[in-house]
Amino acid sequence: MTADFTPLTSLLGGGLIGLAATLLLLLNGRIAGISGIMAGAIAAPGPERDWRTAFLVGLIFGPVTFAFFGGTLPQPVLPALPIVVVAGLLVGFGTRLGGGCTSGHGVCGLARLSPRSLAATATFVVAAMATVFLVRLLGGG
Amino acid sequence: MKIASAAISGLLFGIGLALSGMLDPVRVLGFLDIAGGAWDPTLVFVLAGAVGVTAVGYGLAGRRAAPIYDERFHLPEATALDLRLLGGATVFGVGWGLVGYCPGPAIASIGFAGTSAAIFCLAMVGGMILHRALPETARI
DSSP states (O other): OOTTOOHHHHHHHHHHHHHHHHHIIIIIOOOOOHHHHHHHHTSSSSHHHHHHHHHHHHHHHHHHHHHHTTOOOOOOOOOOHHHHHHHHHHHHHHHHHTTOOIIIIIIIIHHTTOHHHHHHHHHHHHHHHHHHHHHHHTTOO | OHHHHHHHHHHHHHHHHHHHTTTOHHHHHHHHOTTSSOOOTHHHHHHHHHHHHHHHHHHHHTTSSSOSSSSSOOOOOOOOOOHHHHHHHHHHHHHHHHHSOOHHHHHHTTTTSOHHHHHHHHHHHHHHHHHHHSOGGGOO
């Protein structure tokens, strides 16, 4: 267990994510799946692209706003650049192939009790755990 | 209005991610590292809060015939548990486990986390474009 274990603020942060997802469905009728929104934002111009771009701009300003009101943001140290690039490619390709990521399948899909999302979430969590395990085994972690 | 509501939803999503601690890939990897002896269960609490509120919120929103600023709800219609779904989830999971970034936290980090996070996002866009460039039959 880590020293900075923060179950309550994490639960609250998750609740805010849920509120954001609820608002997007209630107001715009859309699922808050970030990979799908991202893919739509780099597609052909038009109103379908505009709301997605607006969502992503809001998403980028979220942490900055949080810091403005006194919140602390991490200064992440990522692995070597080639690994970052390979991981980004896999995440981009895999989320399109699988039709969603942690937000679309993991949050919105599970909330809708979608069997597809449950299967996808179980699969990517296990694949990610196996990857972390293998990286540790090979001495890279 | 659709633009403004999407921006506000994105902003709340980003604040929620920041508050939850999930913008730090180390904490995400701490959850994924089940054999490391210092397992970090934080992500479970984030997911519980997010799924719980979304389930209640979706239930309430679903009582309406249509959303407020659109003529209909745009919900996923696919139901098949096929190789594409599970293969895609596997590829995504490997990438997630390598760095600890999934799409939401990665994009939300662009404004403060330095060039590596931005490069991750560029590569992610590259992966999406690569997927779109494949002929339909070759996408599994």
